[in-house]
Amino acid sequence: MGILNKILTAFRGGATEIGQSIVDANSTRIFEQEIRDAERHLTKAKRDLTDVMAKEMQASREIDRLKRAVAEHEGYAAQALDKGNETLALEVAEKIAQLEQELADQQSANESYSAHAVKLKDLVKKTERQLADYQRQLSMVKTTESVQKATASITDSFASSNSKLLNAKDSLERIKARQQQFDDRLKAAETLEAENSDKSLAAKLAEAGIGESKNDANSVLERIKARKG
16 A cells, blocks of 8 residues: 555656646746736726715715705705694704715715725736736747757757868868878979980989080180190
8 A cells, every 4th residue: 555655646746747847848928828817807907996986976976965855854944834734844854964974874885896906907017017027038038949959950950060060171171181191192203214314314404414415605715726726
Protein backbone atom coordinates (compact mmCIF):
# COMPACT_ATOMS: atom_id res chain seq x y z
CA MET A 1 0.00 0.00 0.00
CA GLY A 2 2.87 2.33 0.80
CA ILE A 3 4.47 1.67 -2.60
CA LEU A 4 1.18 2.41 -4.36
CA ASN A 5 0.88 5.73 -2.54
CA LYS A 6 4.43 6.62 -3.55
CA ILE A 7 3.67 5.73 -7.18
CA LEU A 8 0.55 7.90 -7.09
CA THR A 9 2.51 10.71 -5.46
CA ALA A 10 5.20 10.42 -8.14
CA PHE A 11 2.50 10.47 -10.82
CA ARG A 12 0.95 13.60 -9.33
CA GLY A 13 4.39 15.19 -9.14
CA GLY A 14 5.04 14.36 -12.77
CA ALA A 15 1.64 15.71 -13.76
CA THR A 16 2.40 18.90 -11.83
CA GLU A 17 5.74 19.28 -13.64
CA ILE A 18 4.04 18.71 -17.00
CA GLY A 19 1.37 21.25 -16.09
CA GLN A 20 3.97 23.79 -15.06
CA SER A 21 5.94 23.24 -18.26
CA ILE A 22 2.76 23.79 -20.30
CA VAL A 23 2.02 26.99 -18.35
CA ASP A 24 5.59 28.21 -18.83
CA ALA A 25 5.50 27.45 -22.55
CA ASN A 26 2.24 29.40 -22.94
CA SER A 27 2.77 32.05 -20.26
CA THR A 28 2.53 34.99 -22.66
CA ARG A 29 -0.67 33.66 -24.22
CA ILE A 30 -2.12 33.00 -20.77
CA PHE A 31 -1.19 36.51 -19.60
CA GLU A 32 -2.81 38.02 -22.69
CA GLN A 33 -5.99 35.99 -22.15
CA GLU A 34 -6.09 37.03 -18.49
CA ILE A 35 -5.94 40.66 -19.59
CA ARG A 36 -8.83 40.08 -22.01
CA ASP A 37 -10.84 38.43 -19.22
CA ALA A 38 -10.12 41.38 -16.93
CA GLU A 39 -11.23 43.79 -19.67
CA ARG A 40 -14.54 41.94 -20.00
CA HIS A 41 -15.05 42.10 -16.24
CA LEU A 42 -14.23 45.81 -16.33
CA THR A 43 -16.81 46.37 -19.06
CA LYS A 44 -19.42 44.58 -16.95
CA ALA A 45 -18.38 46.60 -13.89
CA LYS A 46 -18.90 49.82 -15.86
CA ARG A 47 -22.40 48.68 -16.83
CA ASP A 48 -23.12 47.87 -13.19
CA LEU A 49 -21.79 51.27 -12.19
CA THR A 50 -24.08 52.90 -14.75
CA ASP A 51 -27.04 51.05 -13.26
CA VAL A 52 -26.09 52.12 -9.72
CA MET A 53 -25.70 55.76 -10.80
CA ALA A 54 -29.07 55.61 -12.59
CA LYS A 55 -30.73 54.26 -9.43
CA GLU A 56 -29.00 56.99 -7.42
CA MET A 57 -30.49 59.62 -9.71
CA GLN A 58 -33.91 57.99 -9.49
CA ALA A 59 -33.68 57.97 -5.68
CA SER A 60 -32.67 61.65 -5.71
CA ARG A 61 -35.71 62.53 -7.81
CA GLU A 62 -37.95 60.49 -5.52
CA ILE A 63 -36.50 62.27 -2.48
CA ASP A 64 -37.29 65.64 -4.04
CA ARG A 65 -40.86 64.49 -4.83
CA LEU A 66 -41.42 63.19 -1.30
CA LYS A 67 -40.07 66.39 0.22
CA ARG A 68 -42.52 68.40 -1.87
CA ALA A 69 -45.33 66.03 -0.91
CA VAL A 70 -44.50 66.36 2.79
CA ALA A 71 -44.43 70.14 2.55
CA GLU A 72 -47.67 70.11 0.59
CA HIS A 73 -49.46 67.91 3.13
CA GLU A 74 -48.12 69.93 6.05
CA GLY A 75 -49.88 72.88 4.43
CA TYR A 76 -53.09 70.80 4.15
CA ALA A 77 -52.84 69.85 7.84
CA ALA A 78 -52.34 73.47 8.84
CA GLN A 79 -55.37 74.51 6.81
CA ALA A 80 -57.45 71.75 8.44
CA LEU A 81 -56.41 72.95 11.87
CA ASP A 82 -57.25 76.52 10.93
CA LYS A 83 -60.73 75.31 10.11
CA GLY A 84 -60.93 73.36 13.37
CA ASN A 85 -61.09 70.01 11.60
CA GLU A 86 -58.65 68.02 13.73
CA THR A 87 -59.92 64.72 12.38
CA LEU A 88 -58.94 65.71 8.86
CA ALA A 89 -55.72 67.23 10.17
CA LEU A 90 -54.89 63.90 11.89
CA GLU A 91 -55.59 61.97 8.71
CA VAL A 92 -53.27 64.32 6.81
CA ALA A 93 -50.70 63.94 9.59
CA GLU A 94 -50.82 60.14 9.11
CA LYS A 95 -50.20 60.66 5.40
CA ILE A 96 -47.27 62.93 6.25
CA ALA A 97 -45.83 60.27 8.55
CA GLN A 98 -46.12 57.72 5.72
CA LEU A 99 -44.44 60.11 3.29
CA GLU A 100 -41.65 60.84 5.77
CA GLN A 101 -41.04 57.11 6.22
CA GLU A 102 -40.81 56.70 2.44
CA LEU A 103 -38.53 59.72 2.37
CA ALA A 104 -36.27 58.18 5.01
CA ASP A 105 -36.14 54.90 3.04
CA GLN A 106 -35.28 56.73 -0.19
CA GLN A 107 -32.63 58.80 1.54
CA SER A 108 -31.07 55.62 2.96
CA ALA A 109 -31.17 53.96 -0.45
CA ASN A 110 -29.74 57.06 -2.09
CA GLU A 111 -26.86 57.17 0.40
CA SER A 112 -26.20 53.49 -0.23
CA TYR A 113 -26.24 53.98 -4.02
CA SER A 114 -23.99 57.03 -3.68
CA ALA A 115 -21.45 55.24 -1.48
CA HIS A 116 -21.49 52.18 -3.75
CA ALA A 117 -21.06 54.35 -6.83
CA VAL A 118 -18.04 56.09 -5.28
CA LYS A 119 -16.42 52.73 -4.50
CA LEU A 120 -17.18 51.37 -7.96
CA LYS A 121 -15.79 54.50 -9.63
CA ASP A 122 -12.57 54.19 -7.63
CA LEU A 123 -12.34 50.48 -8.43
CA VAL A 124 -12.94 51.10 -12.13
CA LYS A 125 -10.23 53.77 -12.25
CA LYS A 126 -7.73 51.54 -10.44
CA THR A 127 -8.57 48.61 -12.73
CA GLU A 128 -8.20 50.77 -15.83
CA ARG A 129 -4.78 51.97 -14.67
CA GLN A 130 -3.72 48.41 -13.84
CA LEU A 131 -4.94 47.11 -17.19
CA ALA A 132 -3.15 49.92 -19.03
CA ASP A 133 0.05 48.97 -17.19
CA TYR A 134 -0.49 45.29 -18.00
CA GLN A 135 -1.03 46.17 -21.66
CA ARG A 136 2.31 48.01 -21.69
CA GLN A 137 3.95 45.09 -19.92
CA LEU A 138 2.41 42.66 -22.41
CA SER A 139 3.75 44.71 -25.31
CA MET A 140 7.23 44.68 -23.78
CA VAL A 141 6.99 40.95 -23.02
CA LYS A 142 5.99 40.20 -26.61
CA THR A 143 8.77 42.41 -27.95
CA THR A 144 11.32 40.78 -25.65
CA GLU A 145 10.08 37.33 -26.63
CA SER A 146 10.38 38.19 -30.33
CA VAL A 147 13.89 39.56 -29.84
CA GLN A 148 14.92 36.48 -27.88
CA LYS A 149 13.56 34.19 -30.59
CA ALA A 150 15.36 36.23 -33.24
CA THR A 151 18.56 36.12 -31.18
CA ALA A 152 18.27 32.36 -30.74
CA SER A 153 17.65 31.94 -34.46
CA ILE A 154 20.62 34.13 -35.31
CA THR A 155 22.80 32.27 -32.83
CA ASP A 156 21.79 28.91 -34.29
CA SER A 157 22.27 30.21 -37.81
CA PHE A 158 25.65 31.66 -36.90
CA ALA A 159 26.77 28.41 -35.36
CA SER A 160 25.67 26.55 -38.47
CA SER A 161 27.12 29.23 -40.76
CA ASN A 162 30.35 29.25 -38.77
CA SER A 163 30.74 25.54 -39.42
CA LYS A 164 29.97 26.10 -43.10
CA LEU A 165 32.41 29.01 -43.21
CA LEU A 166 35.11 26.83 -41.72
CA ASN A 167 34.41 24.21 -44.38
CA ALA A 168 34.46 26.89 -47.08
CA LYS A 169 37.76 28.24 -45.75
CA ASP A 170 39.26 24.76 -45.82
CA SER A 171 38.05 24.29 -49.40
CA LEU A 172 39.57 27.64 -50.40
CA GLU A 173 42.91 26.74 -48.86
CA ARG A 174 42.92 23.42 -50.73
CA ILE A 175 42.16 25.22 -54.01
CA LYS A 176 44.95 27.71 -53.41
CA ALA A 177 47.35 24.90 -52.55
CA ARG A 178 46.50 23.06 -55.79
CA GLN A 179 46.92 26.25 -57.82
CA GLN A 180 50.27 26.99 -56.15
CA GLN A 181 51.39 23.45 -56.81
CA PHE A 182 50.47 23.86 -60.47
CA ASP A 183 52.40 27.14 -60.72
CA ASP A 184 55.43 25.57 -59.04
CA ARG A 185 55.38 22.64 -61.43
CA LEU A 186 55.07 24.97 -64.40
CA LYS A 187 58.03 27.07 -63.25
CA ALA A 188 60.06 23.93 -62.60
CA ALA A 189 59.31 22.66 -66.10
CA GLU A 190 60.33 25.97 -67.65
CA THR A 191 63.56 25.97 -65.65
CA LEU A 192 64.33 22.42 -66.67
CA GLU A 193 63.66 23.16 -70.30
CA ALA A 194 65.91 26.21 -70.19
CA GLU A 195 68.72 24.25 -68.58
CA ASN A 196 68.53 21.50 -71.22
CA SER A 197 68.49 23.82 -74.25
CA ASP A 198 71.50 24.91 -76.40
CA LYS A 199 70.72 28.46 -75.56
CA SER A 200 71.37 27.76 -71.93
CA LEU A 201 74.67 26.09 -72.69
CA ALA A 202 75.81 28.95 -74.95
CA ALA A 203 74.94 31.40 -72.28
CA LYS A 204 76.99 29.49 -69.73
CA LEU A 205 80.03 29.30 -72.15
CA ALA A 206 79.82 32.99 -72.85
CA GLU A 207 79.82 33.76 -69.17
CA ALA A 208 82.94 31.63 -68.80
CA GLY A 209 84.69 33.40 -71.74
CA ILE A 210 84.70 30.26 -73.82
CA GLY A 211 83.68 29.93 -77.40
CA GLU A 212 83.10 32.54 -80.03
CA SER A 213 83.97 36.08 -79.08
CA LYS A 214 81.93 38.98 -80.12
CA ASN A 215 82.94 40.69 -83.41
CA ASP A 216 83.31 44.12 -81.95
CA ALA A 217 85.59 46.95 -83.29
CA ASN A 218 88.44 46.25 -80.86
CA SER A 219 88.75 42.62 -81.82
CA VAL A 220 88.76 43.49 -85.53
CA LEU A 221 91.48 46.12 -85.01
CA GLU A 222 93.64 43.68 -83.05
CA ARG A 223 93.33 41.11 -85.80
CA ILE A 224 94.50 43.58 -88.47
CA LYS A 225 97.47 44.68 -86.37
CA ALA A 226 98.52 41.07 -86.00
CA ARG A 227 98.54 40.49 -89.75
CA LYS A 228 100.74 43.54 -90.46
CA GLY A 229 103.24 42.62 -87.87
